[in-house]
Amino acid sequence: MSRSARKSVAPTKPLIKRPVQIGSLDTAALVGTLRQLHEDAEDESVGRMPADEELFGALLHLETNAGALKTVEARREAAITRVRLWEYLREQTDLHQARAIRDARAANAQWADLAPALAVRAPSAAYNKAKRLQAAVLTKASPGDGPPVRRTPEAVLEAERQAASLAAAERRAQQDAARRHGLLVPVAQRLLDCRDSLDDDADVTYWLDEIAAVLPSCQTPTQVVSLETYVKAVVRELGKAAFDKAGSAGAAVDAKLAYAAAAELVTAR
The missing domain is CATH 1.20.920 (Histone Acetyltransferase; Chain A)
Structure with missing residues (x-):
């Protein structure tokens, strides 16, 4: 029995559902909790751990010294919290990279200048990647019940057109x-x-x-x-x-x- 062909989705069409996200977190408090677990385990490296506010460095340190925790329960709690914090960082990356691209373009950077920084080979690829990243900015700026922007250059351009139209109105x-x-x-x-x-x-x-x-x-x-x-x-x-x-x-x-x-x-x- 042949399977029916999957219908292609218009590249400008918004997503039906918002993706599940971690959202806002008190990352310093969570890193502080992990620090306490390592102190309770008498981890000698905890004194070299970056400050609670230095999330990326703290996560790398905790990953390297995960074995210092002595109980399975502590290792499980710490690992799940690290997963959560890494997911939080992942969610922030597109947003902040898109803002950096915006600032670079405002400072007259060409797409050819941005291609190496975006790990692509051509100016057109840098443009398309930047537009996909902009989807995160537009989705965050949309109302909570608004549809998320699809990560395609066409969808981003349409969302930007609609935003400009609303601003003009x-x-x-x-x-x-x-x-x-x-x-x-x-x-x-x-x-x-x-x-x-x-x-x-x-x-x-x-x-x-x-x-x-x-x-x-x-x-x-x-x-x-x-x-x-x-x-x-x-x-x-x-x-x-x-x-x-x-x-x-x-x-x-x-x-x-x-x-x-x-x-x-x-x-x-």
């Missing part, structure tokens, strides 16, 4: 919020200045109070959206009361002009 949102802020604030303040002539029912009172609460600290896009919502609500409630057709004596003139400006702003969007 965020910049546009911030610019739009700044523009709306510049238009909304004086209109909202004008409504508050005329509230004695506007404030004639409970609904109008409520929305003007909301404007008064958010206006002094209206800076973020979310606050701008809230302010715009409140201004729209005031316009809506005044429209129900046919405020624009009310009398125009005294202070009511300024109030009608404030209402008209607010109505024009919220309907222009």
Whole structure:
């Protein structure tokens, strides 16, 4: 019976599941625990062991002197902890090497310069390897429930394109919020200045109070959206009361002009 051919996966398609990883560790504390095991075993070499913070050197020392532990239980505990620490180091390697490549490129290093350092023979191979390493950076930067980036140059380029698109959208949102802020604030303040002539029912009172609460600290896009919502609500409630057709004596003139400006702003969007 012939086996069905395995379907090829698009190189830009993200992984379905995040790989299981060690994650963050208090490596100094774990090395300290291993040091204590060797001290308890009266290992004479423990005095030459690197500091707890020097993870790589400490692991090499512990590997060389693993036989100094006298019991099977201690040797098993120490060996499993060393496995865990080496796995932690492995997880950090791609991330930090990718950052080093980024810094080298920022310092005008060519791919030909990086090929020997990446243990490849050609500039194109250095580029492709760097892109695969960048997958670790992009996966770490993605939200916890986001799909991990596949370790292919195509997937990394697609992830970088999406990240750039999201960043551009965020910049546009911030610019739009700044523009709306510049238009909304004086209109909202004008409504508050005329509230004695506007404030004639409970609904109008409520929305003007909301404007008064958010206006002094209206800076973020979310606050701008809230302010715009409140201004729209005031316009809506005044429209129900046919405020624009009310009398125009005294202070009511300024109030009608404030209402008209607010109505024009919220309907222009």
